[in-house]
Amino acid sequence: MRQAAYLRVAAEIRDDIEAGELPPGTQLDDSKTIAQKHGISQETALKALRHLAAEGYVTIPPRSQAVVRQRPNTRIVVRDRNAYRDEIGYFFDQNAKDWRAVTAPTRKLEVPPNHIADLLGVERGEDVVVRDRGMGPDGSKRAFQIATSYISMALATEIPALRAERAGPGGIYDRIEEHFQAPIQWRETISSRLPDLEEQSRLGIPPTVPLLVVTRESRILRGEEEVIAEVNETRMAAEQFAVSYTVERDDSAAWPREERAAS
Template identity: 55%
Template sequence: MADAAAYRRVAESVRAKIEAGDYADNSERRLPSVESIAKDHGVSKQTAHNAIQALATSGLLHVVRRQGAFVRERPRDRAVVRDRTVYRDEIGYFFDKNAQNWRAVSQPRHQIDPAPDHVADLLGVARGENVLIRDRDMGPADSDQALQVAISYISLQVVAEIPVVGGSETGPGGIYDRIEEHYGAPLEWHETVSARLANMDEQDRLAIAPTAAVLVVTREARVLRQDGSYLVAEVNETSMPADLFAVSYTVQRDDSAAWPRDVGASAT
């Protein structure tokens, strides 16, 4: 119990120094050696090692064999705040205003495979049915590190009606412009935001720890057809490290919360 308390004390001390920016004065953001941390905190090398491993497991540090521990870029330095607004620039629609210049940091992947069950349900296709999957790693234009994994799912019926959405070159505005042009109606979007632990694929692509959480935005792109019915033309699921992103929006009043209040109606 004493050893456990000691390594937690050391881990919290090192975490506090990281948050204070104490290790940001060198370009590598390298921590002192385990021996130095042990001496500074009056603990054994094993206790200091356990503290460093705990911080690495939490995603705060990156440990390189025979080189030491390095502080990952601090979340508050590059956090992206999402809101509930869709924007447009010369390239097309986008949803993260302060990630407007982000681009695919690796070659996009296209494949035909079944969608996850919850995505199939949203698309209105049978579970296990093949769909078109467009898969991209997104990040800042000046970086090769992905900060978002964005996967689009499109039913093969929509691909048959609009073949260009299945190609590598979808033209100005991308698939959303092609869908609106085909149906002659504006898209509407509905998003659900959730959180979970990163899966193995996300851990690899986002370079995050196995215990790291991801924020997942599941977005349905709906369009009104000429017969008056709505079609979910695409489902996009974007996952991102939860410590780098936040969701911010204005809270709206329902009619039941109108102001000024009807004092007489609420009196007992």
């Protein structure tokens, strides 16, 4: 089957980008020039550029020519399924344990997204405490991860440190465990979506690069009752992060296998 012309042209430009012949920051030819070089229509050339933008290879500023964007190096930051702790407190990513807030963390009252409200067990449209920070390596001018914590007003009233500017040593998780005198258990759900305008700006990514979204529920027992003390949503560029974990065998997959009697 013959390859579509726009895909062929996009592949040729992509190869030049990956070979380093078109380094980051290079402004590509306009669609008219590309069309003439490759013997295609200008509309097909535009389609090829849009395809490269969707793949994250270029950005297309308004009323300007496409520019090769800086893509992450080959090192992939890998998250796993473990919670860790150091002298500062809990963290959930070994490769990012030395990262710090790129800008001053914020806290405010805000209506959370509906799915967050549902997880917290609060009414949709109800204000909650929102603590937000952009994290990155030392010296970074942009965030590599955006971490936003959502806490119900009821719990923040019960534990005032959760809405304070500084929660104290160990952060909000230590305050929650101290208050309940029990360990937090975490549950994470991983999904993806495209970034909104604020996330594009803070993470320095174009609108076509999807986010890896880790939604973490902090569960703790109050007597026999399980409480959702906090929901955290951490967003990061999916092109830069991966998730790695050990696959455990269920009892049904035990080895050596038991021979089953023929029916």
